[in-house]
Amino acid sequence: MTLYSLLFYLLAIIILASTVMAVTRRNLVHAIIYLVVSFFGSAMLFYLLGAPFLAAIEVIIYAGAIMILFLFIVMMIDVDRHKERLFPIRQCLPAIIFGLVYAAVGLMVTFGHSGSKASMPIAVATPNAFGRFVFEHHWLAVEIVSLLLLVALIGALYLGRLKIEKSAAAGKETP
Amino acid sequence: MQTADFTALTPLLLLAAAIAAVMLQIALKRSHILTIVLTLAGLIAAMLGVLAVGDMPARQVTPLVTMDRLAFFFIGLILTATAATALLGCRYWEHAVGQCEEYYLLLLVAALGACVLAAAHHFAAFFIGLEILSISLFTLMAFARRRMASVEAGLKYLVLAGISSAFLLFGIALIYADVGSLAFPIWTARLQAAGETVSPLLLIGMGMTVIGVGFKLALVPFHMWTADIYQGAPAPTTAFVATVSKSAMVALLLRLFAPVDFTAEPALFWTLAILAFASMIVGNILALRQDSVKRILAYSSIAHMGYLLVAFLSGGPAAIAATVFYITAYTITVLGAFGVVTVLSRTDADADSMSDFQGLFFSHPWLAGVFMAMLLSLAGIPLTAGFIGKFYAITAGAQGGIWWLIITLVLTSAASLFYYLRIVVAMFSPPLENKTQPPAAGISYSGGLVLTVMTVLLIWVGSAPGPLIDLIGRITQ
Amino acid sequence: MDVNDPVTSIATIWPLMVFLLAATGLVIVMIGLSALLGQRHWQRTTGEPFESGMLPTGTARIRFDVKFYLMAMFFVIFDLEAIFIFAWAASVRQLGWFGYIEMLIFVGFLLLALFYLWRVGALEWGTKR
Numbered sequence: 001m002t003l004y005s006l007l008f009y010l011l012a013i014i015i016l017a018s019t020v021m022a023v024t025r026r027n028l029v030h031a032i033i034y035l036v037v038s039f040f041g042s043a044m045l046f047y048l049l050g051a052p053f054l055a056a057i058e059v060i061i062y063a064g065a066i067m068i069l070f071l072f073i074v075m076m077i078d079v080d081r082h083k084e085r086l087f088p089i090r091q092c093l094p095a096i097i098f099g100l101v102y103a104a105v106g107l108m109v110t111f112g113h114s115g116s117k118a119s120m121p122i123a124v125a126t127p128n129a130f131g132r133f134v135f136e137h138h139w140l141a142v143e144i145v146s147l148l149l150l151v152a153l154i155g156a157l158y159l160g161r162l163k164i165e166k167s168a169a170a171g172k173e174t175p
Numbered sequence: 176m177q178t179a180d181f182t183a184l185t186p187l188l189l190l191a192a193a194i195a196a197v198m199l200q201i202a203l204k205r206s207h208i209l210t211i212v213l214t215l216a217g218l219i220a221a222m223l224g225v226l227a228v229g230d231m232p233a234r235q236v237t238p239l240v241t242m243d244r245l246a247f248f249f250i251g252l253i254l255t256a257t258a259a260t261a262l263l264g265c266r267y268w269e270h271a272v273g274q275c276e277e278y279y280l281l282l283l284v285a286a287l288g289a290c291v292l293a294a295a296h297h298f299a300a301f302f303i304g305l306e307i308l309s310i311s312l313f314t315l316m317a318f319a320r321r322r323m324a325s326v327e328a329g330l331k332y333l334v335l336a337g338i339s340s341a342f343l344l345f346g347i348a349l350i351y352a353d354v355g356s357l358a359f360p361i362w363t364a365r366l367q368a369a370g371e372t373v374s375p376l377l378l379i380g381m382g383m384t385v386i387g388v389g390f391k392l393a394l395v396p397f398h399m400w401t402a403d404i405y406q407g408a409p410a411p412t413t414a415f416v417a418t419v420s421k422s423a424m425v426a427l428l429l430r431l432f433a434p435v436d437f438t439a440e441p442a443l444f445w446t447l448a449i450l451a452f453a454s455m456i457v458g459n460i461l462a463l464r465q466d467s468v469k470r471i472l473a474y475s476s477i478a479h480m481g482y483l484l485v486a487f488l489s490g491g492p493a494a495i496a497a498t499v500f501y502i503t504a505y506t507i508t509v510l511g512a513f514g515v516v517t518v519l520s521r522t523d524a525d526a527d528s529m530s531d532f533q534g535l536f537f538s539h540p541w542l543a544g545v546f547m548a549m550l551l552s553l554a555g556i557p558l559t560a561g562f563i564g565k566f567y568a569i570t571a572g573a574q575g576g577i578w579w580l581i582i583t584l585v586l587t588s589a590a591s592l593f594y595y596l597r598i599v600v601a602m603f604s605p606p607l608e609n610k611t612q613p614p615a616a617g618i619s620y621s622g623g624l625v626l627t628v629m630t631v632l633l634i635w636v637g638s639a640p641g642p643l644i645d646l647i648g649r650i651t652q
Numbered sequence: 653m654d655v656n657d658p659v660t661s662i663a664t665i666w667p668l669m670v671f672l673l674a675a676t677g678l679v680i681v682m683i684g685l686s687a688l689l690g691q692r693h694w695q696r697t698t699g700e701p702f703e704s705g706m707l708p709t710g711t712a713r714i715r716f717d718v719k720f721y722l723m724a725m726f727f728v729i730f731d732l733e734a735i736f737i738f739a740w741a742a743s744v745r746q747l748g749w750f751g752y753i754e755m756l757i758f759v760g761f762l763l764l765a766l767f768y769l770w771r772v773g774a775l776e777w778g779t780k781r
Contacts, residue, residue: 007668047668053742057735065731069724075716108375109352131743135751140184140237141299142736142754144291146761147191148307149729150198151284153765155314156725157774158277159329160718198764202771 007048015041028074032067039063050124183234183242185224186250187290193217194283201276211265214279218258218286225251238358239300240291244650248499249293249426252506256418257286259510259625263517264411266619271319278318282415285311289423298347298357301427305343305391308420309336315415316408322524328407335400339390346383353377363434366443378442384431385446391424392480395453402461405473410525413469414513417476418506425502428487429495437490447488452583454481459587462594467527471594472512475553478587479505485584486568489575495651497571500644504552504564504636511629512549515542518622532598534606542618543602545626552633554595555588560636722774733762 015038022034043058125133134142181188197213200206225247233243240246261279268275288307295301313336317329351357353376354365366373366381373381390397405413437444458478465471483505486497519526519535519542526532536543552561565588572581618626636643701708740747740755747754769775 044668053739056738061728061731061735065724065728069721069728072716072720072724076718076721077715105349105376105379108379109349127739127742128746129743131739131741132746134739135743135747135754138237138239138299139750139754140239141303142758143191143761144287144300144303144307145736146733146758147194147284147287148303148310149732150194150761150765151281151288151307151311151314153726153729153769154277154280154284155310156722156729157769157772158281158314159317159320160722160725161774195761195764198768202764202768 004048008045011041011045011048014038015045029071032070032074035070036063036067039067053125053127053130056127179234180236182228183231183236185228186221186247186254187287187294189221189224190217190254190283190287190290193220194280194287197276197280197283201280205274205276207269207276210276210279211261214261214283215258217283218254218261222251222254222258225254235296239297240294241296242294245426245429245499246294248647248650249422250290252422252503253286253289253293253419256415256422256506256510257282259514259629260411260415260419262621262625263414263514265621267409267411267517267520275318278315281311281315281318285315285415286419289419292423293426295427295430296359298350298359298362302340302344302347304423305340305387308423309340312336312412312416312420315412316404318412319409322407322409324407325409328404331400331407332404335390339387339397342383343387346380346387349376349380349383353380359430360434363431366435366440373440373442381443382446385450388424388428388431389450391420392428393454393477394450394480394484395457395477396450398454398457398477401477402465402470402473405476406467406469406527410469410513410517410520413472414510414517417472417509417513421476421480422502422506425483425498429498433487433495437488444488444490447484448577448580451481451484451488451580454478454484455583455587459591462591465594466529468516468529468532468598469525469527471598472509472516475591475594476509478591479553482565482568482584482588485577485580486571488580489568489571489573489577493567493571493574496644496647497567499647499651500567500640501564503643503647504560507560507629507632507636508549508552511545511626511633512553514622514626514629515546515549518542518618518626529598529601530607533601533604535602537606539618542626545630546602547599548630548633550595550598552637554592558634558637560633560640563637563640719777726769726774730762730766733759 018034018037018041022031022038025031025034039058039062043055043063046052046058047055193214193216196217197210200209200213228242229244229247229251231242233241235241261282264278264282268278285308288304288311291300291304292308295304309332313329313332316332317326319325347357350362353374354362356362366377369377386397390400393401404416408416432443432447435443454477458474458476458481462471462474462478465474483498483501486501487494489497516526519531519539532546535546548559552559555561555565565584569581569584572578572584736758737755740751744751
């Protein structure tokens with residue numbers, strides 16, 4: 001066992017364990033903290049697989065921004081102290097089915113014969129190479145993504161401002 | 176990055192410029208009328224752009240999109256439908272509480288996402304376009320925020336679109352693992368070469384892609400969202416969902432699967448054939464049991480996507496042309512039908528139940544006439560665009576020899592007459608006595624314009640389909 | 653790169669190793685030192701958050717304003733924008749002017765969005781004027 005594979009399995013265990021903890025916690029805030037650990041593990045896994053820029057993105061976006069969003073939403077929705085089962089039977093069955101399908105696909109990817117074996121050579125995507133790939137070959141995608149971010153912003157603002165609007169409208173009706 | 180790239184992208188660039196202009200205008204000074212004018216100006220400029228560069232030879236701009244005649248045709252269709260929706264929205268949002276200028280901004284962005292989908296040549300473009308479209312769509316659905324049904328529709332769409340995107344993304348990953356490229360031509364070539372011995376990985380990936388496409392087209396196992404969203408969303412949004420989102424997805428369907436020879440790929444053929452069969456049967460049966468006009472139109476849209484798949488699956492030389500013709504006729508008809516619903520709607524509630532349409536002929540004879548024409552077109556009565564579309568689909572199917580699907584199409588269309596005629600009968604029955612009168616506001620100029628244009632197109636395509644068939648023949652060569 | 657070659661794999665992942673060791677070491681030292689050196693006493697008010705001042709009452713799980721969500725959403729979106737800028741910055745010399753113009757358009761759209769947010773008052777935290 002090389003050092004490389006040792007690190008891989010170590011990270012895999014960290015990711016799996018923290019994700020299992022995140023799924024089974026009753027306290028949503030605890031679940032989110034475990035999820036952050038899981039994201040950090042994935043980031044290191046990406047680094048190990050030769051994608052340092054992806055690792056940085058994983059930390060900045062997922063462990064940073066998305067988790068803050070999650071935390072704020074948990075603060076907003078006020079769901080605590082639910083006494084029912086954590087996993088109702090009705091939700092369990094589809095989850096198990098999807099889990100089995102996922103496991104089968106994973107096994108197939110690992111052991112099955114792919115049609116074009118040589119299609120995915122191992123490569124190291126440095127940030128520089130990544131930047132050149134995106135901005136030289138896929139420049140159109142960059143500009144379209146800016147519009148995607150724009151519409152997400154407008155949509156979130158429009159739907160999120162419901163409360164402000166309501167109070168303003170109420171103020172207008174009863175001057 | 177040459178000038179030719181930008182020339183080919185002209186419509187999209189103009190549309191993006193319109194988005195920037197409308198956004199700046201809203202930020203500087205809110206004015207409903209100014210926003211509408213800017214939106215329409217942008218859409219018309221983009222349409223002129225399509226006319227100007229539409230005859231150019233196909234050009235691939237970055238690996239993502241290919242601007243060919245098919246793409247330009249669908250972009251033109253999408254822009255027209257968006258302009259019609261904006262015009263319909265004019266009167267609808269006029270008296271809305273709060274700000275409504277963002278509606279047009281979101282419409283423009285959604286149209287851009289749909290245009291990207293129509294020109295997509297790469298799974299990355301497929302996914303980005305789909306996300307832009309979905310995100311703007313659920314905001315548009317929840318736009319009437321004071322109506323719980325509208326917000327609920329937006330939320331349902333958000334959750335279900337998220338799930339379908341997850342499936343699609345997983346499918347794309349599997350396809351990439353097998354093929355080693357995200358470009359459409361490479362994947363269709365690989366599918367073609369594999370024949371019956373296609374690897375399980377590619378098969379699952381393909382299945383998940385079909386789920387993603389099927390969700391947007393509302394084919395039967397993935398149709399759950401349709402009725403609630405058609406009913407809950409504001410009427411102009413429903414018109415938009417039923418036309419723009421569907422036609423963009425049909426364009427994508429053509430790019431993904433049309434190059435594949437179905438006889439060499441039975442798995443794909445049977446998957447799509449069963450979806451088509453189930454859509455025709457379930458859509459029509461459920462429509463029979465509805466009492467709400469919007470829900471009837473929702474279930475009929477499911478059935479119509481089934482008919483469209485019959486044309487597509489025929490695999491003969493006429494398959495692509497028949498599919499394109501069908502979606503064009505369907506877009507015209509549905510814009511007209513939801514146009515009538517929009518015109519009759521009030522700010523607080525849409526015209527929806529049968530009783531809202533009872534006696535329409537006596538209060539608004541012209542509206543009743545237009546709505547009847549649209550319903551007859553949906554049912555496939557001669558002299559309407561819908562008839563030619565169905566006829567074309569059946570001819571293509573007969574060439575392809577898929578008789579069991581054609582028989583299903585004919586039988587279910589015959590059954591569908593029942594619920595379309597129910598609405599027609601309601602319109603011509605005497606008005607209810609104790610009914611609160613629908614708005615006496617009358618028809619706005621903008622709504623009237625849309626309805627007139629759609630009716631003229633409907634009759635013109637229905638009675639003299641030659642020019643449109645020629646045009647489609649030219650773009651699908 | 654051959655990942656199975658032990659020489660190259662160690663050569664590329666040693667910064668990660670050093671960082672991991674340093675981070676773990678720092679935590680061990682911090683906790684260990686305070687455990688060794690710190691004083692242990694347990695009195696009536698030791699467990700309370702403030703040595704003097706008001707005692708917290710009730711639960712911390714109350715409903716917060718929806719504005720928090722909006723701010724988090726804006727943060728995520730502008731964070732994503734930053735990611736694209738990072739990718740551009742990493743290869744800015746090779747990309748040249750074309751990349752610069754590309755980035756200008758990208759940032760321009762988002763700047764427009766920021767201007768829009770500012771004008772419609774989405775960035776204001778207090779009550780509406």
